[in-house]
Structure formats: C-alpha cells, structure tokens
Amino acid sequence: MPNFHTKTYNQPTLPTKFGETQFQFVATSSRGEVLVMSKCSGEDFLLKVNKNKNGYLIKGDKITRPSQVAVLQRALMDFRDASNAEATLSNIESKKIKSLEISPYLKKMDYFADEFQTDKEILIEVGFGSGRHLLHQAKKHPDKLVIGLEIHKPSIEQVLKQCELQNITNILAVDYDARVFLEFLDSNSVRSIFVHFPVPWDKKPHRRVISERFINEAKRVLKVGGTLELRTDSDNYFEYSFSEFVKQPKVELHVNKNKDLEISSKYEDRWKRQEKDIYDITMVAHENSENVAKIGRLKFSKNIDFSELKKRFEEKILRGDDFFAHIEEIYEIDDTSGFVRVSFGGAQKNEHNYIHITKESISYLPDNVLATKDNLNAHKLIEETLYGICD
Ligand SMILES: C[S@@+](CC[C@H](N)C(=O)[O-])C[C@H]1O[C@@H](n2cnc3c(N)ncnc32)[C@H](O)[C@@H]1O
Structure with missing residues (x-):
C-alpha cells in the first residue's frame, strides 16, 4: 500500500x-x-x-x-x-501498485443492497477458487445468472479475465463472505447453491461455511425444488455437515460417494490423483419461505454530545450471543467534534469503522455499513453504550 x-x-x-x-x-x-x-x-x-x-x-x-x-x-x-515533507522510502509514485480492475461483472455489496434485481434464475457458487465449475455453469446455462462468491482476490481477477476472454456475460463475481451473502437475497429466488470443496477448518469450526445458520438461510432463498449442494473430500467435514443437515426438521437429502460431475475442479483433480473419496450431500428445498425486509444501512437514532463523550471515554469490548462490538479509540477534531473508532459484527464477518460526531450529526465513516443481522445487533450495543456514557 x-x-x-x-x-x-x-x-x-x-x-x-x-x-x-x-x-x-x-x-x-x-x-x-x-x-x-x-x-x-x-x-x-x-x-x-x-x-x-x-x-x-x-x-x-x-x-x-x-x-x-x-x-x-x-x-x-x-x-x-x-506539508513540505521530504519523502524518503516512498512508493507513492510507483506505477507497480495495481488496483483491482474495474469490471462490470465484479459487484460490491452496495449493489446487492440497493439495486440488484433479475428475472433470470439464479445459481450461486460459494468459494469458486480457480472458477472451473463457475465458468462451466455459466456456459451451460446462458439464460441463468451465476453469482460467484470468493474472498481470494487473485481468484476473482482470474475469473473476471476468463469472462472477458470467453465473452461470458452471465456471471457476477462478489468479494464477500458467503456466510453472510445470502441475507441479501429475496426468499424463494435461487435455483442452486454449490459449495464445492470448502475449507474444512478442522481446528476453527466456527469458520466453516456450512452451519445451521447457513442452511437456514439457504432454505429461505431456495425455490421449491432448488438445491444446496456440498461436495467435499474431507471425511470430517462430510460427517459434520451431515449432522447439521439432519438436524433440520423437514428436509430431503441425497448422499453420494465418488460421483463424477461434468467438470472436475483443480482441487478435485488433486484428490482424485491421491485416490481420496469424495462425498456429496444435496439438500432439496420443499417449502416456500416468507419474504424478508431488504437490508438497509446502519443509522444512529439520536446525536451524541462529543465533549461529554470525550470526558468519560474508555475502551470497551461488548459481547452479545454471537456478536460483539469493540469501542476502540477516540479522536478529537475540536471541542465539539471527533471520531470514535469501532470494530463490530459476528463470528462470520467484522466491520471496522469510525463514528463521525459533530454538533449537528452522527454517522459512520465510511457511511455505508450494511445492516446485516450481526451488524444491527452490534450497532444496538454501540448505541446503548455511547448514549449511556453521555446521559
Ligand atoms: C479449497 S478452495 C476450493 C475452490 C473451488 N471450489 C474448487 O473446488 O476448486 C476453497 C475456496 O473457498 C474460498 N472461501 C473460503 N471461505 C469463504 C467464505 N466464507 N466465503 C467465500 N469464499 C470462501 C477460499 O478463498 C477458496 O478459494
């Protein structure tokens, strides 16, 4: 940087x-x-x-x-x-620092909160990696919209390049945690969700994509007859996921061992060379789900007196059931305005922001924090605490 x-x-x-x-x-x-x-x-x-x-x-x-x-x-x-500074050890004039190329097929979460609509049937791939399966699905179903979720930027760049080279126009790539993404979609709007070879996270199971919460969100967004497909080479992950799927009160599940698909991913090729077993669990959705409200932005309900806050400010870590808020540091602009630096969210995704407080207003900076379930819960904790300090 x-x-x-x-x-x-x-x-x-x-x-x-x-x-x-x-x-x-x-x-x-x-x-x-x-x-x-x-x-x-x-x-x-x-x-x-x-x-x-x-x-x-x-x-x-x-x-x-x-x-x-x-x-x-x-x-x-x-x-x-x-500032008349004499820059030493500087890379600010370097031409080597590259930005992620802007592509019409790379979408930010603001787009899903504010604009996203489609008449097409939706397919979703979680953690597409090298993108072989994602590109295959997009080419096989030119009439469908294929949303690829990935947190590894080089993989995203690679897939966007392939879209350009192969003239594929029905993919949207998203650099966002798949465990939260489904919250942004309408109920009963998705045909299939593919989770192929997710990281098993044997030592940090809370990081796994498959969880009770993810399965519930998948059930909500899937159409009747739609499928959530897990494919894994890990015995452990298979057993863990199966136990999560069967916990559901009413589901149709299909289990396969060493089933060949039309396309084999990079990981799959490696496991096949090592003669490892590969397991599939497919959950079929059977019920229509209720619609839910669109995700908005976090907003404060009333202003704060910065001078009072500054007098009594102390760092605080606040915890809820499965969310947290860390009120980290205060910065003074003048007697009546400043910033509070915070981090907050759930086990799945953390936000880092400032709260900009002036005499007239209070808002997050950047001011587009999405009101996902965890963010909203953590924001309420932050509000209660800051208002409590100033009352
Ligand atoms: C083991 S690789 C498998 C890649 C690909 N599905 C395949 O079969 O070749 C797992 C991929 O999931 C991505 N990933 C891990 N956790 C994720 C998350 N929470 N949301 C989105 N992508 C994730 C990783 O960056 C990685 O590219």
Whole structure:
C-alpha cells in the first residue's frame, strides 16, 4: 500500500486544497495518532500520520481506503507537497501498485443492497477458487445468472479475465463472505447453491461455511425444488455437515460417494490423483419461505454530545450471543467534534469503522455499513453504550 517516510513535515492550515486533494481537518487520538480528512476524485478518506523514532510514516488509513489505489497515491503526493515533507522510502509514485480492475461483472455489496434485481434464475457458487465449475455453469446455462462468491482476490481477477476472454456475460463475481451473502437475497429466488470443496477448518469450526445458520438461510432463498449442494473430500467435514443437515426438521437429502460431475475442479483433480473419496450431500428445498425486509444501512437514532463523550471515554469490548462490538479509540477534531473508532459484527464477518460526531450529526465513516443481522445487533450495543456514557 502506498506510503512515505519523512523526517519532518509542516501541518498545513486546514481546510485547504492542494493539487487534486482537499484536506479538510485533522483529528488526533489520546495516543497522538493523527488522521487527516481528505477528499480526492469524489471520495472521502483519511490519511494517517504515525510518529516513529526516525520521523513520520504517512499512509492511507485502512478503514476508509478509497476504491482505487491511484487515488490514495495522488492524495499522498498532494499531502507531501502541501506539508513540505521530504519523502524518503516512498512508493507513492510507483506505477507497480495495481488496483483491482474495474469490471462490470465484479459487484460490491452496495449493489446487492440497493439495486440488484433479475428475472433470470439464479445459481450461486460459494468459494469458486480457480472458477472451473463457475465458468462451466455459466456456459451451460446462458439464460441463468451465476453469482460467484470468493474472498481470494487473485481468484476473482482470474475469473473476471476468463469472462472477458470467453465473452461470458452471465456471471457476477462478489468479494464477500458467503456466510453472510445470502441475507441479501429475496426468499424463494435461487435455483442452486454449490459449495464445492470448502475449507474444512478442522481446528476453527466456527469458520466453516456450512452451519445451521447457513442452511437456514439457504432454505429461505431456495425455490421449491432448488438445491444446496456440498461436495467435499474431507471425511470430517462430510460427517459434520451431515449432522447439521439432519438436524433440520423437514428436509430431503441425497448422499453420494465418488460421483463424477461434468467438470472436475483443480482441487478435485488433486484428490482424485491421491485416490481420496469424495462425498456429496444435496439438500432439496420443499417449502416456500416468507419474504424478508431488504437490508438497509446502519443509522444512529439520536446525536451524541462529543465533549461529554470525550470526558468519560474508555475502551470497551461488548459481547452479545454471537456478536460483539469493540469501542476502540477516540479522536478529537475540536471541542465539539471527533471520531470514535469501532470494530463490530459476528463470528462470520467484522466491520471496522469510525463514528463521525459533530454538533449537528452522527454517522459512520465510511457511511455505508450494511445492516446485516450481526451488524444491527452490534450497532444496538454501540448505541446503548455511547448514549449511556453521555446521559
Ligand atoms: C479449497 S478452495 C476450493 C475452490 C473451488 N471450489 C474448487 O473446488 O476448486 C476453497 C475456496 O473457498 C474460498 N472461501 C473460503 N471461505 C469463504 C467464505 N466464507 N466465503 C467465500 N469464499 C470462501 C477460499 O478463498 C477458496 O478459494
């Protein structure tokens, strides 16, 4: 990620515009960490100044990172020039730092919360890896929409490249945790969900894709007759998953051993060479499910007096049944405004954000935090705690 070191720098008087970047204000934590609110190419984000024994390290803040690395490089160059810093050990002018290519087939979760609709039948693949099965499904069913979920960016890039080369237009790739993704879909809207060779997570079972919660969400989004298909080479994962599937009060399950599919994935080829057994469990949905409300964004119900909060602030870790909130640090902009840094969510996915508090308003930064079940529960804990401190 772009950054530079400098022995000295002169904090410019803010707000100011330098080059292509507006620098709006500075926020400082009790530990002396400095954040600089910046705007470049229409994006709001923070630069971070860390003091160390050789001077300062100036970089982009991870939580508010702009969508393109080039924007951060531009803002850092502008900050270097605005503050008369002499950048040493700098990579901010490097052309080697690449952004994920923008592709019409790569979708963010905002798209699923705000815009997604389709008349096509939906197929979903969880953890598509090299993408062989995903691409095969898309080519076999040009009339269907194939959504591929993957958290490994190089795999996503590889599949997007293949879509371009092979002129495949019915895939949407999503860089998001499959364990939460299904919450964003309408009930009874999906034909098939494929979970092929998921990571077995023998030592960290809470990370497994298959769980009671995932199976319940799958049942909700599947159409009547739709299927959730697990394929695994792990005896352990098979036994664990089977025990989760049979817990369901009413399901149709099919189990197969060493069944050949039309296409063999990279992992599958490896296991076959090693003569390992491969197991399939297919669950068929039988019931229509009730519709659920669309996922919105987290919002605060009332404002907070920043000066009161600052007086009584302390770091806190709050825990619910299967969610948590960590109120980490406070940053002062002036007497009446500042940031609180928080992390929160469930066992499945964590969010990292600032809460920006001014006299007039309170909001998350970035301000598009999705109100998934875990986020909403954790947000309520944060609200209760912050309001409690200030009352
Ligand atoms: C063992 S690989 C299997 C890849 C592919 N299905 C195959 O058969 O070749 C598991 C893949 O799942 C992805 N993955 C793991 N956990 C995930 C999650 N919670 N959501 C989405 N993808 C996930 C990993 O990045 C990895 O690419």
